Amino acid sequence: MIRITDLCKAFGEKKVLEHLSLNIEGPVVLMGPSGRGKTTLLRILMGLEQPDSGRVEGLSGRGLAAVFQEDRLCPQLTAAGNICLTGRGVTAGEAEGELRALGFSHADLKQSVSRLSGGQKRRAALLRALLCRNTEILLLDEPFTGMDDALVGTAAGTVVRLAAGRDTLLVTHDHEAARLLGWPVITL
Numbered sequence: 001m002i003r004i005t006d007l008c009k010a011f012g013e014k015k016v017l018e019h020l021s022l023n024i025e026g027p028v029v030l031m032g033p034s035g036r037g038k039t040t041l042l043r044i045l046m047g048l049e050q051p052d053s054g055r056v057e058g059l060s061g062r063g064l065a066a067v068f069q070e071d072r073l074c075p076q077l078t079a080a081g082n083i084c085l086t087g088r089g090v091t092a093g094e095a096e097g098e099l100r101a102l103g104f105s106h107a108d109l110k111q112s113v114s115r116l117s118g119g120q121k122r123r124a125a126l127l128r129a130l131l132c133r134n135t136e137i138l139l140l141d142e143p144f145t146g147m148d149d150a151l152v153g154t155a156a157g158t159v160v161r162l163a164a165g166r167d168t169l170l171v172t173h174d175h176e177a178a179r180l181l182g183w184p185v186i187t188l
């Protein structure tokens with residue numbers, strides 16, 4: 001379980017998180033209006049941002065994989081190359097199978113990531129996190145960006161299957177995606 005207690009974060013005068021307390025056990029969807037601090041919360045959990053006060057417990061020693069706000073892929077590698085770089089024990093065949101299921105053609109699989117579309121890069125970043133199996137925590141910031149409705153449906157199924165057993169916090173604005181995931185929803 002990740003235990004968040006009395007977390008506060010401001011940027012200058014702007015209070016973004018005010019005394020937020022939250023337990024995350026298993027998978028959870030995080031929703032809320034733009035600017036409410038969803039990405040800021042994830043960045044604090046990722047260690048990319050320091051809170052002003054409050055506590056986060058349950059992260060250390062458990063291994064964490066993430067879809068960041070940005071894709072953060074190695075542009076010169078293929079999508080499968082990116083996935084295998086971080087996913088211990090993941091074979092190129094397995095990575096390519098999951099990519100194909102999310103709409104990658106044979107030609108897409110051979111391209112370096114720099115030549116892929118925004119939505120394809122997002123799918124590669126999502127699978128890279130999901131296939132990091134030696135992690136107990138998944139933090140997924142808007143992982144369905146750039147996908148059409150049909151792809152979101154397929155990707156949601158992939159997320160449910162591959163995130164099983166991990167404490168997972170998934171940020172989305174997409175109500176249909178949240179419905180398809182079927183996970184508890186927390187609204188900030």
Ligand SMILES: Nc1ncnc2c1ncn2[C@@H]1O[C@H](COP(=O)(O)OP(=O)(O)OP(=O)(O)O)[C@@H](O)[C@H]1O
Pocket residue numbers: 011014016032033034035036037038039040041
């Ligand atoms: N490094 C920063 N410096 C200054 N302000 C910041 C910084 N990071 C975030 N903010 C501000 O904090 C607020 C919350 O931003 P955040 O990205 O966490 O919101 P969000 O809920 O994820 O929004 P969205 O749904 O639009 O992605 C915004 O007003 C944003 O401008």
